[in-house]
Amino acid sequence: MNKVVIIINDAPYGSEKAFNGLRIANQINKDYPETEVVIFLIADGVNCAIPNQNTPNGYYNIERMLKLSTNKGTKLLLCGSCLEARGLKEIPLVDKAQISSMAELTKTIIESDKVLTF
Numbered sequence: 001m002n003k004v005v006i007i008i009n010d011a012p013y014g015s016e017k018a019f020n021g022l023r024i025a026n027q028i029n030k031d032y033p034e035t036e037v038v039i040f041l042i043a044d045g046v047n048c049a050i051p052n053q054n055t056p057n058g059y060y061n062i063e064r065m066l067k068l069s070t071n072k073g074t075k076l077l078l079c080g081s082c083l084e085a086r087g088l089k090e091i092p093l094v095d096k097a098q099i100s101s102m103a104e105l106t107k108t109i110i111e112s113d114k115v116l117t118f
Contacts, residue, residue: 003036004028005112007105008045012062013055018048021118022065029072038112039069040105042079045118046086049078049093063094070096077104 006025010017025037041048048062055061070076077100083089089099109115 001034001036002032003038003112004114004116005038005040005108007040007042007115007117008048009043010118011044012048012053013059017118018045018062019060019065021116022062022069024116025069025074026065029069029074037069037074038077038108039074040077040079040100040108042082042105046078046082046088049076049097050088051092051094066094079105
């Protein structure tokens with residue numbers, strides 16, 4: 001089985017990096033359902049996992065895109081120290097989000113066939 005990890009460093013809104021990373025994840029899920037997809041949110045990317053955000057005009061809803069991906073089997077991991085640094089470690093997160101670590105990210109990278117960063 002192929003494994004792809006998509007690392008999102010950028011906030012959900014303000015640029016299209018998170019949007020494009022999630023577009024790729026969802027396209028992989030659609031076209032290559034046998035491929036394991038892991039999304040790792042790090043740095044300001046952890047903000048993508050905050051539920052119920054009001055989407056700015058002109059931007060797609062990141063929460064809906066994450067839900068679409070995780071409902072297709074994507075594993076959603078978040079950097080715990082990044083959450084803590086932003087005061088987000090104790091707030092509710094989107095469904096299926098798992099607090100993770102740099103050690104798990106490193107292991108995931110080593111085990112993956114492809115690594116994409118946004």
